Structure formats: C-alpha cells, structure tokens
Amino acid sequence: MKLNESQMDVLKEIGNIGAGNAATSLSNMLSKRIEMNVPEVSLLDYNDIIDSIGGAESIVVGVLIGFEGDIDGVILFLLKKEFVHLILNSLIGTELKNFEEVSEIEMSALSEISNIMVSSYVNSISSLTNMNINVTVPSLNIDMSGALLDSVTAEFSEIADKAVFIKEKYYCMNETVYSYMLLLPSMPSLKILLNKFGIYT
Amino acid sequence: MRTIVTVGISDMKIVKEHEILISYALGSCVGICIIDCVAQIAGMAHIMLSYNKNGDKKEIFKYADTGITEMVRQMEKLGGIKSRMTAKIAGGAKMFDIKGSSTIGSIGEKNIAAVKDTLQKLRIRLIAEDVGQNYGRTIMFDSTNGNLTIKSFGKEEKVI
Numbered sequence: 295m296k297l298n299e300s301q302m303d304v305l306k307e308i309g310n311i312g313a314g315n316a317a318t319s320l321s322n323m324l325s326k327r328i329e330m331n332v333p334e335v336s337l338l339d340y341n342d343i344i345d346s347i348g349g350a351e352s353i354v355v356g357v358l359i360g361f362e363g364d365i366d367g368v369i370l371f372l373l374k375k376e377f378v379h380l381i382l383n384s385l386i387g388t389e390l391k392n393f394e395e396v397s398e399i400e401m402s403a404l405s406e407i408s409n410i411m412v413s414s415y416v417n418s419i420s421s422l423t424n425m426n427i428n429v430t431v432p433s434l435n436i437d438m439s440g441a442l443l444d445s446v447t448a449e450f451s452e453i454a455d456k457a458v459f460i461k462e463k464y465y466c467m468n469e470t471v472y473s474y475m476l477l478l479p480s481m482p483s484l485k486i487l488l489n490k491f492g493i494y495t
Numbered sequence: 496m497r498t499i500v501t502v503g504i505s506d507m508k509i510v511k512e513h514e515i516l517i518s519y520a521l522g523s524c525v526g527i528c529i530i531d532c533v534a535q536i537a538g539m540a541h542i543m544l545s546y547n548k549n550g551d552k553k554e555i556f557k558y559a560d561t562g563i564t565e566m567v568r569q570m571e572k573l574g575g576i577k578s579r580m581t582a583k584i585a586g587g588a589k590m591f592d593i594k595g596s597s598t599i600g601s602i603g604e605k606n607i608a609a610v611k612d613t614l615q616k617l618r619i620r621l622i623a624e625d626v627g628q629n630y631g632r633t634i635m636f637d638s639t640n641g642n643l644t645i646k647s648f649g650k651e652e653k654v655i
Contacts, residue, residue, distance in 0.1 A: 340504055445523035
C-alpha cells in the first residue's frame, strides 16, 4: 500500500491536531512564558528532513516513543542544541556547552520532557478519534541526525516514502528555538486512522 | 587533488583509483564497500533494508540483496573480477532500544545478516567489519588502498 495525496493530507491534518497541545504542556512544565507559532506540518522524505534539521552529521538528541492500543506506531522527537539548552536550563539550571557532556540526570530530564510532550500530543489524537492509545517508555540517544533517522524511516518506507514532519517554533526569553517531531503509524494503524477521518482504503 | 564521491541513502557509486567514496551518518543502514585492487575499481552501496521481497525495480540500492548484486555486476562490467574482490562493511546499529510492537530495533541486525548472506552467495570475501552497537557512522572508503575510515560522535576515528 502506498499513500495517495488525499490520504497524505489527512495524515498531515492529524499531525496538526496534537501539536498545539504538546507546546502548551512544554510551557507549563518549564513554567515559562513560551510563545509559539502555528506548527509547520509537512510530508517530507528522508533527505528533506535531514536538510531541515541541519544536515546528516548535525548532532541532535533523538527520543523515540512508541504508541500502542487501538493504533500503534512510533513518534520520533528530535531536539537541537538550543532547544535542549532551554529545557535543561529552565528545569535544572545547567548550561549545556556541548553534547559530549550531557549527564545522566540531564538525559532523564530530556526523556521526561519529551515523554510529556508526546503524551499530550497523542492524547489529543486519542480524544478526537475516541480511541485508546498509550505511549511506551521513551528511548533516548544523542548522535548524528541522519543515523537517528534512518532506522526509524526504514520501517516506514515500506508504506510511504514520506513521513509527517512537524516543526514547531517557540519564542522564549528573546530566543527562538525549534522542535521537530515525526509521526509514523504502523501500516494497519494507518488504515484505522484514515478510516476514522472518513478515508477508506 | 583527490575526488570525493558522496553516496546517498539507497544509493551506490563506483569509482576508479585515487577517488574517495563517502557516506554520511549510517544508523541501522549498512555501507558495503567492495574493491578489486588489480582492476583498480571500488564501489560503495548504502542500503536501508534487507531483502527486496516485492521486486522493487526502481530502488534496487535500497535493499541489501539487489543492491550488492547490482553493484558487483556493474563492477564486473568495468573490468572487475569477482574472485579478486574483497568487501568491508559498516553500520547496522540499533539506535533506539524500544519495547513493544515496533520492529525498529531489529532492522540493523537484519540488514547485517542480509548483507553477509548476499556477499556469501556472490562468493565475495568479507575481510573487515564494524557493525552493530548503538551509534551512527560516517564512512570513507579509499579506492587506492581499500582503507575504510569510520567517524562516530564522541569516539576516536578508526580505520579498518
């Protein structure tokens, strides 16, 4: 099964639904005033995603979270240095100099923040579609963005050569930071999800 | 000046002596480097998945089986001889450890197995490998001497 254009559009719309919620929960957690734009949701292939993040060799934090229940799949959260610094500085007051020096405590703080953002994202999809969806324990790795991405897109590439890519822009204390999220449902789940939105395959 | 040739994802390139093949940020993907030192030709393929089960003709280099087979065929066309060819491979990492329904965790492992299986079927000797673990690799293959240099985040560069 390869997705056609109208199915892609629905997927894009689903990507849009949860993004606002995720940003609100971030703002609450950091107890900082965070302003955000309307998220940019697009369907991109591997190379476009890499370009958008800053090249295959740019070092980022990747958090992979699975979801299961009525539908299953994964969400990959990619965080660049500026965003990671904002989170760590607000939560535990540390200064992030470089990715080589991220401590265990900082890693778990990042896992937790990602978990809460992804959960609120999934929750909004869940309540809108009236489905039961739970998220799994997050897995975190710091590495080249290309390497973090290929394992995740490889599986999905059997379904579509593009993935739902959600880029959010936040303003906080005169700084602009971005978060990047990829939504990748499994093949059977994709059908269920599309059906819920009135698209039958 | 030595020419550097970039091999993208699901891609393959063949070069002559003095040129360098490079592939960036392999995660669960595997880079397969084959050289015939006598004919002075070297090839690199960057595969993403193990077997081309559906017979995809558009993206043969996305898969280990069809990708390696086609690379070797093209190298032979350029004067390479299979019995002289040697291979080095890198990649196939498990970038995320996730429990549950996802099969993402095992893609790297499956890729490595398929690469080795295909090389064996083609009777091409695998002389060095740097595979598995949980980190990404940028690989550079020197067509002059067959050295494969591996760069990873937060690790010493190594040559196999």
